[in-house]
Amino acid sequence: MDFPFHQDVIKQLQADGLFRSLRRVEPDPHGHSGRVMIGGRSVILLASNNYLGLADHPRIKEAAMTAIQEYGFGSGASRLISGNGPSHEALEKRIAQFKQTEAALIFSTGYMANLGILSCLIPSEGLVVADRLCHASLIDGCRMSGCRFRVYEHGDLDQLERLLVKKPANQPTLIVTDGVFSMDGDIAPLPKLIELAERHGAVVFVDDAHATGVIGKNGRGTLEHFGLKPGSVIQMGTLGKALGCFGAYVAGSRVLIDFLINKAKTFIYTTALPPAVTAAALAAFDVLEKEPQLRERLWQNRNYYADGLKSLGFDILNSETPIIPIMIGDDRLAMIVSQRLLEAGVFAPAIRPPTVPKGTSRIRTTIMAPHTREDIDHVLESLGQIARSLRIR
Numbered sequence: 001m002d003f004p005f006h007q008d009v010i011k012q013l014q015a016d017g018l019f020r021s022l023r024r025v026e027p028d029p030h031g032h033s034g035r036v037m038i039g040g041r042s043v044i045l046l047a048s049n050n051y052l053g054l055a056d057h058p059r060i061k062e063a064a065m066t067a068i069q070e071y072g073f074g075s076g077a078s079r080l081i082s083g084n085g086p087s088h089e090a091l092e093k094r095i096a097q098f099k100q101t102e103a104a105l106i107f108s109t110g111y112m113a114n115l116g117i118l119s120c121l122i123p124s125e126g127l128v129v130a131d132r133l134c135h136a137s138l139i140d141g142c143r144m145s146g147c148r149f150r151v152y153e154h155g156d157l158d159q160l161e162r163l164l165v166k167k168p169a170n171q172p173t174l175i176v177t178d179g180v181f182s183m184d185g186d187i188a189p190l191p192k193l194i195e196l197a198e199r200h201g202a203v204v205f206v207d208d209a210h211a212t213g214v215i216g217k218n219g220r221g222t223l224e225h226f227g228l229k230p231g232s233v234i235q236m237g238t239l240g241k242a243l244g245c246f247g248a249y250v251a252g253s254r255v256l257i258d259f260l261i262n263k264a265k266t267f268i269y270t271t272a273l274p275p276a277v278t279a280a281a282l283a284a285f286d287v288l289e290k291e292p293q294l295r296e297r298l299w300q301n302r303n304y305y306a307d308g309l310k311s312l313g314f315d316i317l318n319s320e321t322p323i324i325p326i327m328i329g330d331d332r333l334a335m336i337v338s339q340r341l342l343e344a345g346v347f348a349p350a351i352r353p354p355t356v357p358k359g360t361s362r363i364r365t366t367i368m369a370p371h372t373r374e375d376i377d378h379v380l381e382s383l384g385q386i387a388r389s390l391r392i393r
């Protein structure tokens with residue numbers, strides 16, 4: 001059963017060239033995590049958040065299989081009922097150590113973490129201010145807070161300060177930002193955000209989904225990148241990106257975590273993560289610590305690729321991380337570039353509105369540690385040819 005308006009919406013999306021459908025992606029038969037099979041062909045994968053290639057790391061797979069042998073698969077209940085096992089607690093302890101905070105709490109997904117945390121974090125008389133390019137889960141969470149919600153243009157700290165100056169001094173206030181912006185690949189100006197927060201009695205909430213395992217000397221995220229202490233910042237992050245697992249966390253004070261255990265609905269009213277997932281994530285933190293060469297390799301690849309794109313004349317916005325957008329602008333042209341790339345053996349989807357603002361359709365590429373130099377050279381060569389043939393530079 002569907003409603004008549006569903007067909008209308010689909011037709012409109014098709015007419016606007018914005019209709020989305022699923023594409024089947026299968027693993028590379030030779031076990032190369034920088035490649036996948038699409039339509040029976042092995043192609044270079046430039047569309048994964050598995051930055052370090054940990055999703056099929058032998059130690060992580062083994063940890064998951066051992067946990068399945070020991071505990072079975074499902075956790076059977078929510079954490080507060082009977083779903084809280086030793087590996088959930090061990091993982092939270094490990095995350096708190098990693099983030100250098102008093103405590104941490106895991107959630108089923110990053111989307112659920114952001115909804116659950118932001119909807120209860122500050123009282124409804126508060127003010128929530130977010131960067132316009134924050135991830136959809138943050139924006140939804142801000143709306144669900146029930147507070148006055150204001151948005152400032154991407155990185156516009158003057159506008160942010162104007163919003164903060166106007167509020168009553170004692171109004172509970174939250175500044176919400178991505179650490180690494182998921183579509184532009186730039187890093188939030190956290191030192192300045194913290195300075196503004198301190199000056200105006202606000203707290204900063206940073207989403208380190210794309211920063212965890214990627215930026216900072218030890219991969220600890222945005223705070224480590226800038227050499228900052230956790231202090232008054234609330235840090236959220238995910239386990240499904242560079243850590244190659246699934247789930248999410250928030251790290252902060254013991255009081256914050258106790259509060260969330262009691263008030264965050266997306267934590268309370270949902271089945272606990274399977275022990276195989278938490279055990280795998282624990283192993284992923286071990287790998288992160290013991291194999292820093294993976295992060296080094298990721299950054300070597302990232303810099304080589306970004307330099308190559310710039311020397312070909314592509315606009316990669318202010319990307320500073322392994323997320324590198326190639327700005328196209330027009331929705332349909334972005335689709336054509338993505339299609340031509342696929343024909344050339346490179347999988348890099350076009351990202352269009354509503355995921356990105358109108359007129360900023362792009363090819364969003366993500367580089368990974370397992371990519372080889374030959375892979376990257378092939379991508380650069382293909383992009384150069386496509387751009388020449390479509391006259392887009």
Ligand SMILES: Cc1ncc(COP(=O)(O)O)c(C=O)c1O
Pocket residue numbers: 108109110111112114135137178182207209210238239240247248
């Ligand atoms: C910045 C950001 N936050 C949160 C999420 C949601 O995380 P998850 O995939 O674990 O739901 C994502 C995922 O795309 C993200 O990019």
